[in-house]
Amino acid sequence: MSPSANPEAAAPTPSQESAPPNQATTATFEEPQPPPDIRISEGAFKQIRDESLVLLSQGISHRIERSEEGPFQIFVEPDKRRTAQFQIRLYHYENPPRSEPPALPLKFSFQPLWVLLIPIVCTLLDFSDAFIQMHNAGIADASKILRGEWWRTITAMTLHGDARHLAGNLVSGYLALSLLHYRISLAKLVPFLAVGAAVANFFVALTVQTNFRSLGFSGFVFAVIGCLAVIEFRLMPRETHGMLRRFAPLCGAASLAVFLGLGENADILGHLYGFIAGIFCGFIPKKKTLRWGAPTAMTDIFWVIAYYALFVIGWTLAI
Numbered sequence: 001m002s003p004s005a006n007p008e009a010a011a012p013t014p015s016q017e018s019a020p021p022n023q024a025t026t027a028t029f030e031e032p033q034p035p036p037d038i039r040i041s042e043g044a045f046k047q048i049r050d051e052s053l054v055l056l057s058q059g060i061s062h063r064i065e066r067s068e069e070g071p072f073q074i075f076v077e078p079d080k081r082r083t084a085q086f087q088i089r090l091y092h093y094e095n096p097p098r099s100e101p102p103a104l105p106l107k108f109s110f111q112p113l114w115v116l117l118i119p120i121v122c123t124l125l126d127f128s129d130a131f132i133q134m135h136n137a138g139i140a141d142a143s144k145i146l147r148g149e150w151w152r153t154i155t156a157m158t159l160h161g162d163a164r165h166l167a168g169n170l171v172s173g174y175l176a177l178s179l180l181h182y183r184i185s186l187a188k189l190v191p192f193l194a195v196g197a198a199v200a201n202f203f204v205a206l207t208v209q210t211n212f213r214s215l216g217f218s219g220f221v222f223a224v225i226g227c228l229a230v231i232e233f234r235l236m237p238r239e240t241h242g243m244l245r246r247f248a249p250l251c252g253a254a255s256l257a258v259f260l261g262l263g264e265n266a267d268i269l270g271h272l273y274g275f276i277a278g279i280f281c282g283f284i285p286k287k288k289t290l291r292w293g294a295p296t297a298m299t300d301i302f303w304v305i306a307y308y309a310l311f312v313i314g315w316t317l318a319i
Contacts, residue, residue, distance in 0.1 A: 037063065037075035040084050048072035054091045060084050112177035114304070115190050116170055118311050119217040122158035123166050135159060137318045142205035142212040153201035154314030157194070159215040169217040176224040183231050184285050187300040191307045192284055193223045196277030198310075204269045214267045222271045223278035230282025231290055 040062075041051050048064060051074060055062050060083060062076045076084045126134050140156035141149075160166040177186060197220040204214065 035078050038078050038081050039073050039075050040081060041074040041088060042067070042071045045072055048074055051088050051091065054087055055084055058083075058087050060087065109178050109181055111181045111186055112174045115177055115186060115307070116173055116217075118308070119158045119160070119166070119169065119173075122155075122311075122315075123160045126159055127163075131319070134319070138215075138315065140201050140205065140214045142208045142210060145202060145205040146209065149318075150202065151314040151317040153198040153205075154194075154311060155318045156201060156215045157197055157217050157220055158311060158315075160217070161215065165216060169221060173217060173221045173224070176221055176228065180224055180228050180231075183228070183235075183290055185300055187303040187307075188285060189227060189281060191303050191310065192281045193220060193227060193278060194307055194310055196281050197223045197274050200270060200273035200277045203273045204267070207269055214270055216267065216270075218267065219270045219274035222274035223281065226275040226278025227282040228278075230279050231285075234282070234287055235290055 041048065052062065052064060055074070055076075060076065060080055062074050062080075062084065065073050065075065067073055074084075122134075122138075125131060126138075138152065138155035138159050140152045145152050160169065180186065180189065200219050200223070201214070205212070
């Protein structure tokens with residue numbers, strides 16, 4: 001008698017019923033995911049660019065992303081976080097950020113008045129007819145300047161055609177000198193600007209070489225504008241704005257000079273040469289003096305005297 005089969009043992013399990021024939025059952029295991037990268041820095045493009053170069057120089061792998069809010073960010077692997085942060089802190093300690101020069105304030109100042117006193121006094125004396133030959137003796141006549149009367153390049157700056165001409169030069173001169181005063185003491189630059197404006201008048205005569213006559217303080221004013229543009233150009237950090245951004249003060253000053261210098265009966269050459277002379281004057285003071293200022297010294301009094309002496313000599317030779 002053969003033994004009977006157990007029906008429960010012979011019955012297939014549900015898993016065996018569902019498994020397709022000739023296919024082995026395998027177990028799946030999920031591999032552990034690496035921890036996410038850690039953000040170690042956030043800031044503007046220049047900051048992140050410099051910090052990225054620091055990490056690259058130390059062989060620290062990283063990636064740069066831009067957040068939804070706008071700033072750029074640096075991410076590193078968790079095990080490199082401490083080393084990367086140390087290198088970035090060390091870089092900023094050895095290379096502290098440079099502060100940009102403060103914006104020029106706009107407020108009333110008495111400093112430009114001693115500079116403008118010369119054209120005011122001389123023009124009023126000319127208008128009052130106190131000296132009958134003053135106008136003809138001081139005006140810039142190109143033919144006479146080329147014949148040796150060089151003092152006319154100085155005296156012509158102190159004369160004006162009418163009250164409107166005088167008022168326009170005084171207002172524009174006051175504004176330009178006020179802005180220059182907040183960067184450097186006027187006494188340290190005004191004598192050079194006056195000489196530069198006189199040289200500009202000479203080049204006008206040399207260029208025209210005809211019976212060309214001109215007068216007015218505008219050449220000096222344009223020299224101040226050119227000087228101020230160069231000073232702002234020198235103070236603007238190159239690493240912050242790039243070379244193109246640094247030329248903005250020069251371009252703005254040139255545009256202003258064109259706008260102011262193309263009026264009716266304007267001495268265009270005098271304005272142009274005065275502006276160029278001011279550009280050269282802008283390189284006279286040291287950069288650290290412009291950035292941090294300079295205390296008032298006895299030499300400042302000497303430069304004030306030199307400024308007035310220039311016009312005294314000019315009018316002494318003219319009259």
